[in-house]
Amino acid sequence: MPSKPSDITMDAVYTKPGYLFRRMQQIAVSIFVEECREFDLTPVQYAALVAIQNHPGIDATRLSAVIAFDRSTLGSVIERLEAKGHIERKPSAEDKRVKLLYLTKAGATQLRNILPSVDRAQARMLAPLKAADRKTLLALLGQLVDLNNEVSRVPLRAEDALEHLGRTG
Numbered sequence: 001m002p003s004k005p006s007d008i009t010m011d012a013v014y015t016k017p018g019y020l021f022r023r024m025q026q027i028a029v030s031i032f033v034e035e036c037r038e039f040d041l042t043p044v045q046y047a048a049l050v051a052i053q054n055h056p057g058i059d060a061t062r063l064s065a066v067i068a069f070d071r072s073t074l075g076s077v078i079e080r081l082e083a084k085g086h087i088e089r090k091p092s093a094e095d096k097r098v099k100l101l102y103l104t105k106a107g108a109t110q111l112r113n114i115l116p117s118v119d120r121a122q123a124r125m126l127a128p129l130k131a132a133d134r135k136t137l138l139a140l141l142g143q144l145v146d147l148n149n150e151v152s153r154v155p156l157r158a159e160d161a162l163e164h165l166g167r168t169g
Helices: 017-035 043-054 060-067 071-083 105-126 131-147 158-165
Strands: 087-091 099-103
Touching: 017 043, 017 105, 043 060, 043 071, 043 087, 043 099, 043 105, 060 071, 060 099, 071 087, 099 105, 105 131
Parallel strands: none
Antiparallel strands: 087 099
16 A cells, blocks of 8 residues: 555655765765865866866867766856956867867966865765775766766766867877
8 A cells, every 4th residue: 555645754855865966966065165165166167177178179068078067057167267267268260150168377277276175075075984985985976877877967978079179088
């Protein structure tokens, strides 16, 4: 016999993977922002800077694929990074409508300076766990992300994006 709505407790929410993933995402962003406050970067802005540094001349569509972030929302991230002087947009030689993204000297400095704070944030996220459990958690999360990539609203397509740049990695 099915449960009545009055029999449902908050465990129906609190113990489910989706809820736990969302809560951990909130916690992860909070820790990142706290550790990196002096740099005024969000986790997505940081990921975009890393990708642009590694792939100078990447366009926004390919950047979206490399960091698995919604293209329409990424536009505002790019605008903020440009306003902060961390990146610059230059027209493509082949198609002037396409803007290519490059890290500025200030952006490279910001990225270099934020690394210890990012490392602290990542360590804090996992600090409550024993070392072996951290390794297990990361392996399982990596496996879940990989196996569920295709059902994401923005699947990670780094290889496809980089292929268009004429390079790999």
